[in-house]
Amino acid sequence: MNNPLLDFTDLPLFDQIKPEHVAPAMDSLLAQSEAALARVSGADFPPRWTEISAVLDVATERLGRAWSAVSHLNNVADTPELRAAFNAALPRITDFWTRLGADERLYAKYKAIDPSTLNPEQQQALRLALRSFVLGGAELSGPDKERFASIQERQAELSQKFSExxxxxxxxxxxxxxxxxxxxxxxxxxxxxxxxxxxxxxxxxxxxxxxxxxxxxxxxxxxxxxxxxxxxxxxxxxxxxxxxxxxxxDNSAVIRELLALRQEEARLLGYRNFGEVSVVPKMAQSPQQVLTFLRDLAVRARPHAERDVAELRAFASERLQLHDPQPWDWPYLSERLKEERYAFSEQEVKAYFTAPRVLAGLFRIVETLFEVRIQPDTAPTWHPGVSFYRIERSLPGGAAQLLGQFYLDQPARQGKRGGAWMDDVRSRWLRPDSGTLQTPVAHLVCNFAEGVDGQPALLTHDDVITLFHEFGHGLHHLLTQVNERDVAGISGVEWDAVELPSQFMENFCWEWNVLCDMTAHVQTGQAMPRALFDKMLAARNFQSGMQTLRQIEFALFDMLLHTDHEPEQDFLPLLDLVRAEVAVLQPPAWSRSAHSFSHIFAGGYAAGYYSYKWAEVLSADAYAAFEETLSAQGLPSPQTGRKYRQAILEAGGSRPAIESFKAFRGREPSLDALLRHQGMAPIELADPHNREAPNVHRSNWAPAGKLPAADSAGPA
Ligand SMILES: [Zn+2]
Incomplete structure (x- = not known):
C-alpha cells in the first residue's frame, strides 16, 4: 500500500500527500475505527481501560492523525483538488466522531470500568469521558432521549439561521x-x-x-x-x-426559540438552567461564581472607565466644540484623542522587529525559563518556507532527551488561511499497543508579511504578541509530562483556562528588558529607544477601563440570560438592566446589539462569554509571579519558570486547572495583576468628589440567593 496518509511510522509525510490519497485513506481508517468500536463495545470485551484503549484509541488516533494532516494541508496549502477531497470526506468523519461520542454500548463499557484499577491520569481521563457522555444525553432513555436529540438538531439549525x-x-x-x-x-x-x-x-x-x-x-x-x-x-x-x-x-424569534431549547435541554439533564450546564466542563464552579467575578471586576474598572469618558467629553468640547457627543461620535473622538496623545507609527515600530531576531529572543526566553533547548531539525514539509524544531531537555552527563517537536510556518502566502493558530500533529502518549512513549508534535502557524528587497521579514508588535501567544499554546502541548493522551497537554483542560499559557506568554512582549533584546533596527541594528516603547505601553492601556466594562456588559448579559431569565419573556429589559448596572456610555433605545451577538447564539460561547476575561485574569496573575521575582537586571527568574513549567505546563489536563493554578501561586487567583497591567491600579480618592463615581444599580438585580449555590449545582 503506497498511501502516505497510512504511514504512521513517525512524522506525517507532508511532501507526499496528494488529494487522491484522501478518500482511500479515510475509507480504510474509518473502517478500522468502526471495527474497533464494534469490538470493544461487544458483550464479551472486558471493561478494562488499557484493553479498550489498545483497540479503540489506537484506531481512532490514526484516524485523527491522518485527518489532522489533511485538514492542516487544506488550511495552509489549499488547492481546488484538495479542498474537494477534504469536503467529500468531512461529513463521514464528523458523523463517526458524533456517533462515537453518543454510543450507548461504549458508555456502558466505560461505566463498568473499576476506577481503583487506574492510575490518577487514567482516572481523570475516564472522569472526563463519562462526563462528556452524560452531557451528550447518554443517561437519558425513551422519549427524553429522542427529545434531547431533536433539541440538538434544532439548535444547530437555529444557530445556522442566526449566522445567516x-x-x-x-x-x-x-x-x-x-x-x-x-x-x-x-x-x-x-x-x-x-x-x-x-x-x-x-x-x-x-x-x-x-x-x-x-x-x-x-x-x-x-x-x-x-x-x-x-x-x-x-x-x-x-x-x-x-x-x-x-x-x-430579524433574529428575535430565533433567539427566543434557542433560549427555550437550551432551558429544556438543561432540565432534561437535571439542571435548573443552561448556565449550570455550561460551567460543568469549565473551571468556573457555578454561574453565581461567574456573576460575582464579573461584578467585582466591574466595580474595580468603573472609576477608570468614568475617567476615560470624562477625558473624552472634555476633549470633544474643548478641541472639537462637540458639547453633547452621541454614540456614533465616541469611536471618532477616541481615535482623535489617541492620535494626539500617542502619535507613533506602526512603520516606525516594525523597523525594530526583524523575524529572525524576534524568534531568537523568544527561543532564548523559553530556553532559560523552562530549562529546555530548541534545536533546528528536519522533517517533510508542505512548503520550503516552513521550519522544524525539536525541544530537548539536557540530562545529567550531557545527553539530551527529546520532549517534543514543532513545525513553524510563519509567512503569509497564497492558499494559506489567515490568522494564527496552534494545532496538534500528535499527542504525548504512553501507547497501550507498543508500550512506547510517543512524544508530542505541534503546528505553529502565523501569517507574517514577507521581507522585501532581500531584507528579513519585519513584524508589527501585534505580530510579535501573536507569535508569543501561539508559542504559549505550543509549550502547553509540547512540555507536558502526562502519559495519558486524553489529559496530556491541552487535552482535557477546561476551556475557560486553556488560554492561560498563551496569554501568559504575551506578557513578555511588554517587558522592556526582554523586549529590548529582541529589537534591532533593520538598517542601523540599534535597539528600540525606550521612549518609543513607553509610548506603545501608554497606548496599550488607552481606554482600558471603558473596554473592560464593555466586555463585562456582554459577559454579564450572556450569563444572566442563561440563568435568570424566562425564555418566553422579552430579553430586552434584561439588556437594559445590565447596561444600567455596568455601562458608562448608554446606547440609544433602538440599539439591538444582542440580535447580532453571534458568539452566544451561533458560536459555542453561550453562558461562556466570560471565559475571555476569566483567562485574562488567570494569565495576568500567573505572570505577576514572574514580576515579583525579577532579577537585579530586571529579568524573569528561572526558579519561577521551573515552578510554572511543572505546575501548569507539565500537568496539562491531568487535574483541574484551579489545582494547577494553586500549585503554582499557592493561592486562589486574584484580579489585581490584570487591573495593574491594564493601567487600572486603584484610584487614590484624595478628591472626595471621586467617591460619587460608582453608579451601580445593584438593587435592580434579583438577590444573589435566587441563583444556585456552587455546591448544589449538578444533576438532580
Ligand atoms: Zn489562543
Whole structure:
C-alpha cells in the first residue's frame, strides 16, 4: 500500500500527500475505527481501560492523525483538488466522531470500568469521558432521549439561521456616499469604496457594514451624519428595528426559540438552567461564581472607565466644540484623542522587529525559563518556507532527551488561511499497543508579511504578541509530562483556562528588558529607544477601563440570560438592566446589539462569554509571579519558570486547572495583576468628589440567593 496518509511510522509525510490519497485513506481508517468500536463495545470485551484503549484509541488516533494532516494541508496549502477531497470526506468523519461520542454500548463499557484499577491520569481521563457522555444525553432513555436529540438538531439549525441572518443583514446594507461625505477616511478605504461602487455601476463610494469599511468610517469619517447613518444600520442589524426591507433577517424569534431549547435541554439533564450546564466542563464552579467575578471586576474598572469618558467629553468640547457627543461620535473622538496623545507609527515600530531576531529572543526566553533547548531539525514539509524544531531537555552527563517537536510556518502566502493558530500533529502518549512513549508534535502557524528587497521579514508588535501567544499554546502541548493522551497537554483542560499559557506568554512582549533584546533596527541594528516603547505601553492601556466594562456588559448579559431569565419573556429589559448596572456610555433605545451577538447564539460561547476575561485574569496573575521575582537586571527568574513549567505546563489536563493554578501561586487567583497591567491600579480618592463615581444599580438585580449555590449545582 503506497498511501502516505497510512504511514504512521513517525512524522506525517507532508511532501507526499496528494488529494487522491484522501478518500482511500479515510475509507480504510474509518473502517478500522468502526471495527474497533464494534469490538470493544461487544458483550464479551472486558471493561478494562488499557484493553479498550489498545483497540479503540489506537484506531481512532490514526484516524485523527491522518485527518489532522489533511485538514492542516487544506488550511495552509489549499488547492481546488484538495479542498474537494477534504469536503467529500468531512461529513463521514464528523458523523463517526458524533456517533462515537453518543454510543450507548461504549458508555456502558466505560461505566463498568473499576476506577481503583487506574492510575490518577487514567482516572481523570475516564472522569472526563463519562462526563462528556452524560452531557451528550447518554443517561437519558425513551422519549427524553429522542427529545434531547431533536433539541440538538434544532439548535444547530437555529444557530445556522442566526449566522445567516447576521450575514445577510450585514450584506444587505450599502450606502453610496459622495466625495464630501467621506472626508477623513484613510486612502485605502476610499479606494476600496470607489472600486466597489464602480463594480455596482454606481457613482460615488460604496460603504458597507463589513468591518474593514464600517470600522474606519466610525473612527475617521468627519461627517457625523454619515457615522450616524452607518451606526444605526449596524446596531439594528438582524432586528425588528432594521428598515422594513431588512426585517426578513430579524433574529428575535430565533433567539427566543434557542433560549427555550437550551432551558429544556438543561432540565432534561437535571439542571435548573443552561448556565449550570455550561460551567460543568469549565473551571468556573457555578454561574453565581461567574456573576460575582464579573461584578467585582466591574466595580474595580468603573472609576477608570468614568475617567476615560470624562477625558473624552472634555476633549470633544474643548478641541472639537462637540458639547453633547452621541454614540456614533465616541469611536471618532477616541481615535482623535489617541492620535494626539500617542502619535507613533506602526512603520516606525516594525523597523525594530526583524523575524529572525524576534524568534531568537523568544527561543532564548523559553530556553532559560523552562530549562529546555530548541534545536533546528528536519522533517517533510508542505512548503520550503516552513521550519522544524525539536525541544530537548539536557540530562545529567550531557545527553539530551527529546520532549517534543514543532513545525513553524510563519509567512503569509497564497492558499494559506489567515490568522494564527496552534494545532496538534500528535499527542504525548504512553501507547497501550507498543508500550512506547510517543512524544508530542505541534503546528505553529502565523501569517507574517514577507521581507522585501532581500531584507528579513519585519513584524508589527501585534505580530510579535501573536507569535508569543501561539508559542504559549505550543509549550502547553509540547512540555507536558502526562502519559495519558486524553489529559496530556491541552487535552482535557477546561476551556475557560486553556488560554492561560498563551496569554501568559504575551506578557513578555511588554517587558522592556526582554523586549529590548529582541529589537534591532533593520538598517542601523540599534535597539528600540525606550521612549518609543513607553509610548506603545501608554497606548496599550488607552481606554482600558471603558473596554473592560464593555466586555463585562456582554459577559454579564450572556450569563444572566442563561440563568435568570424566562425564555418566553422579552430579553430586552434584561439588556437594559445590565447596561444600567455596568455601562458608562448608554446606547440609544433602538440599539439591538444582542440580535447580532453571534458568539452566544451561533458560536459555542453561550453562558461562556466570560471565559475571555476569566483567562485574562488567570494569565495576568500567573505572570505577576514572574514580576515579583525579577532579577537585579530586571529579568524573569528561572526558579519561577521551573515552578510554572511543572505546575501548569507539565500537568496539562491531568487535574483541574484551579489545582494547577494553586500549585503554582499557592493561592486562589486574584484580579489585581490584570487591573495593574491594564493601567487600572486603584484610584487614590484624595478628591472626595471621586467617591460619587460608582453608579451601580445593584438593587435592580434579583438577590444573589435566587441563583444556585456552587455546591448544589449538578444533576438532580
Ligand atoms: Zn489562543
Amino acid at each position: 441572518n447576521v450575514l445577510d443583514a450585514t450584506d444587505h446594507f450599502a450606502y453610496y456616499a459622495n466625495a464630501s461625505e467621506i472626508e477623513g477616511l484613510p486612502q485605502d478605504v476610499i479606494q476600496a469604496a470607489r472600486a466597489a461602487a464602480q463594480q455596482d455601476g454606481r457613482e460615488g463610494y460604496k460603504l458597507t457594514l463589513k468591518m474593514p469599511c464600517y470600522l474606519p468610517v466610525m473612527q475617521f469619517a468627519r461627517s457625523g451624519e454619515l457615522r450616524q447613518r452607518l451606526y444605526r444600520a449596524y446596531v439594528t442589524r438582524a432586528s425588528e428595528q432594521a428598515g422594513e426591507e431588512a426585517v426578513q433577517f
